[in-house]
Amino acid sequence: MESDKELKGNVFDFRILKRIFAFVKPYRGRFFFLVFLTIFLGALAPTQPYLIKLTIDNYIAVGNMEGLTMMVSLLFGIAVLQAIVQYFHTYLSGWLGQYIVRDIRNQLYQHIQRLRLQFFDNTPIGKLVTRVVSDTETLLEIFTNGLAAIIGDLLQLVFILGFMLIINWKLALVSLATFPIMLLATYIFKEKIKKAFSKVRNAVSNLNTFVQEHITGMNIVQIFNSEEKEYAKFKKINKEHLQANLQTVNYYSIYFPVAEVIAASATGLLVWYGARGVIQDTISLGDLIAFIMYISLFFRPLRMIADRFNTLQLGIVSSNRILNLLDNHEHIQDNGIYSPKNILGKVQFDNIWFAYKEDDYVLKDINFEVKQGETLALVGATGAGKSSVINLLSRFYEINKGQIFVDDIPLTDYNLPNLRKHIGVVLQDVFLFSDTIEQNITLGNKDISHEKVREAAEYVGALQFIEKLPGGFQYNVMERGATLSVGQRQMISFVRALVYDPKIIVLDEATSSVDTETEEMIQAAMEKLMKGRTSIVIAHRLATIQKADKILVLDKGEIKEAGTHESLLEQEGLYAQLYEVQYKSVV
Template sequence: MNTETKSGQIFDWITLRRLYAFVKPYQLHFYGLILIIVLSAILAPVGPLLIRYTIDSKIATGDYPGLTRMLLLMIGVLVLQGIIQFFNTYLSGWLGQNVIRDIRVQLYQKVLKLRLKFFDNTPIGRLVTRTISDVETLSDVFSEGMAAIVGDILQLVLIIAVMFYTDWRLSAISLSMIPLMLLSTYIFKEKIKVSFNEVRTAVANLSSFVQEHITGMNIVQIFGSEKIEAEKFKQINDEHRKANIRSIWYYSVYYPVADILSAAATGLVVWYGAKAILNEEVTYGTVTAFIMFINLFFRPIRMLADRFNTLQMGIVSTDRILKLLDSDDFTPNTGTYAPPTWRGEVEFKNVWFAYNDENYVLKDINFTVKEGETVAFVGATGAGKSSIINLLSRFYDVNKGEIRIDGVEVHDYKLEALRQSIGVVLQDVFLFSDTIENNITLGNKSISRERIVEAAKLVGVHEFIERLPGGYDYNVMERGSTLSVGQRQLISFVRAMVHDPRIMVLDEATSSVDTETEGLIQDAIGKLMKGRTAIVIAHRLSTIREAHKIIVVDKGQIVEQGTHDELLQQEGFYANLYRMQYKEMV
């Protein structure tokens, strides 16, 4: 069964115990809520008992002053019950919202630490569900789940005890419908559980379809598939409608059945009670109290089915959340070394790497980049060039061999310090739905506007930014969709420059832009790499002719290395690549 929708046990004590750990910071409120629940349960049978006493001792005897006092007492009890209900609702909601806030923060902090390999194997939609939908479900566990179930059960126990203490014969008659009520509640619980799973599956399918097709809307419109996709959406939406209608149907049947059984129990009490009153076996007040007891008793039973399903769904969500929190698929940050300055020397020594621990994409890689040098990597798509730079920043860890920066193994560096020393400019630039300034600083308050403007002028993008509405406060929208590829690329250079890394990595930085924009970017690259160690990956060999060293990678292995002229003289892999690109340019 799909892990997204399968049901869990109602009382999974291990999961509930783990969930309680999140409640510990709010123990005072939690125990206050328990006290409120107990008080609410205790007060539940008080009303019928007061009515019984009033009818038998005040109304029947004509004690009007006593009747007035009892009415005032009953009003006081109602007010007290209202106050308790207020604190019950508020405290359970307050506790739930604070707990899910803490869980959501922990989840997101966990996601930030997960290594890229985890994201390679995990759909983004599943992570969104964990941090949003599953966490939100936990709020219902506090407001309508465990606390409410405990309160309902305690209320039922107290009412039954008071009923049998008052009159065991009327109690037996009042509870005669309970077997049928419990049976109908159990059937409803099982049916609605399946229905809830169907609704959750339909919602997940609907959300996934909409998210995916909005993201790929250009493909849909390019190929004129609007009608086809609209029909697919209609079918998925129809499944969602059917699933919801099924759950509505179960509710539509269950609640009338519960009301009929409650009315039947009331009718039996009235029938038997009338005979007993005529025979002077019970009083009017006792029969009236039992009619009220029946309403108090059947109402929580009706709610228990819903509450059990809420708790059950909460347990499933909690279990999924805990599995993500318990995940150890993150980059170990055991290093402690964080030097005040970096030289920028890079050494790969006998490095082997595989994404799946079986098929190596890098095989015995050895090279050295000296301080201030520019080294370029070339090779066919899939040769392993990008894997090399991913290993340098420890987005992935090597299987064998070692990588050193300034003579120190990368695992010995504090991870934050290591990544701050390496600036990466990718081919596919990602910009957040935020201002240009925030996309450059990434929230780093220490980077001033003056420093941003200075870097933008150096890269040659300042005038373009100033022409935008709002300038540096212009919102670039999701993924920078309002900017061209070249503009996004230039902004990424400004981003790298203001963070001032000692080692600069450029991955296919000019492969997706026109010739004019490439000229601007090449100028920006020259300024960006000045005085820094640079590792460049490029398809256009004309952009790396001035590199101190060019390393040719093929099928995960280094097959050639040297300067541009040296490699051309070797008449090997690089020379063939260069001639092929020269013909294309001609």
């Protein structure tokens, strides 16, 4: 959950604005044109009351119909011009905002893809979804209803004030008599609504996180009959979201009527003073009517400016969140330049120490070597460190101490994409995207032909069940492969690994939760996948690794035993105990 502290920010935080406006650079021509239109609109709006003043005093008062017609035509032309300029201003600001948000989203998603898995271990997915979707959408407001609109409103106020002072400075002072009260009300509203909006953004992020996590884990919720408990939690978070939004509604409900009363008071005061001047012939009727129009024009942007400031405030907060994520450098350092076309597949772990959290080591002084084409099996209880070994080989995490070598070359010397191209990883918990089987196998790699996918599927024995599905390879497996069985998902993951033809294969053996027939099918596919490749297998069932060239028994992050199946049984140690327990459970 996010704290309100994270949501604080200064409207004119120039450090943040400078970085955000760096994204404007590719569109600076359009941006400068938008600035020009903003200034032009600010100057154009106050001209109409002034022209109406001239029309009343110079033409209507003396009965000059020809001049009246000319002035009405001029006023109409200016109104049309203002409408056209307003159209281009609105469209251009929206266009600019959308393209900039697109660029920021692209950069943000690309950056997220390069972050370490450790970052995702500690960051709720819903929070990242909020950054990429909701915060970037809020950021859009900086360009559409934020900074440009505020500058336009301020310019309009300056131009209006200038016209008012030129026409009649005494009427200008009377018109602005309630201005300090409006400023005070606007400031109070701005501060209150800023805090309320901060709570809204916080509530939105919490809501996104909760919904994403619980929909993803809905099977756990239902298995343990926790629907009512989780629903109660959701109602509480949703209520906080409601209350935060109602608070903003309440502030708006108070401010705008108050602003209307202040503006109406200014108009009333002006009419009272101005009418006396018209009767006494010290003020022209045109001046009075122009000032009534100016008051309306003056207080309208003033009322909106508080709202725009808070829109900008939200944009700054969202920008700060996005920039903090972009500034996160928890990614694997890819400084290696070694990019061999092919590798042999020899793997060596040399005095490896690794901790997910500082000094809490899950691997301690791990040493082993797997020669080209050999099979190494990792055995041990849950939490022994087996998965950590395969995570380090693919450089999903950085090592604390020691060195890993592939073909006697340090892992860090390899170009990261090249390294991972030579290592195929098949996990027990297979993840499939909501797409076709073929897309889940190729992952969009156009260099992998349909024929190659089909050959790989046939080789591991998956072709038969794939062709029985509606559409075959074009069958949509839905989110996380929900429409397929565990065994089918596992077979597709084998095909996916095979089409990339890695020289090193890492298998998290996944036969512990399938029936005997499916287990035999998966086992046969595994043997074919491992043939001719260096293989590292996490073994859940010891009967499946009896042919491994070497077996390591891990316990609490340390290698306790090493050898072949037969030699480890002869030692009558930890491996023998594990084997006996599994053998008895089968019998």
